[in-house]
Amino acid sequence: MTTTLKQQLQEDLTAAIRARDDLRSGTIRLTLAAITKEEVAGKTARVLSDAEVLQVITREAKKRREAAEAFDQGGRPESADRERAEGVVLAAYLPKQLSDEELTAIVAEAVAEAKAGGAEGPRAMGAVMKIVNPKVSGLAEGGRVAAAVKSALAG
Incomplete structure (x- = not known):
């Protein structure tokens, strides 16, 4: 058990x-x-x-x-x-947090996926977050994820 x-x-x-x-x-x-x-x-x-x-x-x-x-x-x-x-x-009880590079890669993938689905501009933030959150749940803090998504959408 x-x-x-x-x-x-x-x-x-x-x-x-x-x-x-x-x-x-x-x-x-x-x-x-x-x-x-x-x-x-x-x-x-x-x-x-x-x-x-x-x-x-x-x-x-x-x-x-x-x-x-x-x-x-x-x-x-x-x-x-x-x-x-x-x-x-x-x-010690939490899963290892994602590095900045790993988080950036996951976010970039999600941005591409959201844009392929037609999400543009400010609405893209919500669409990207919906894709990213299940993938990084427990592995990265919400504030870090949102900041990474914002910078990926701005860049």
Whole structure:
């Protein structure tokens, strides 16, 4: 039987607690809490799929990045460092992000496909995003994807 991502997180939490690794245990504990919150949201409780757990982890990692930037701007480097360290812990559970070159290649392919389908001008952005998003889901952040599409359409 394969372990799910949630089970892996729970096992890693136990190991982190035993190793007295406060950073890892705290980060994983908060992530598991976010997963549980997501599971009980809505009318009926449900168990999240690995893909949904991955979305929660991605969202948590993004929160850490944004918090680190806010702490940097607020002149609190020690808090920013902690947020970045938590982001590194979460990154271990995420698929490897696409490099800029890989993302650019996928976007260029999608732009060609959208233009072949008749999409032009501002409307092309939506058409290209519809083609690109399924291909890069979980592998590149939305802001990076949108920026790559904009630059490909402008160029």
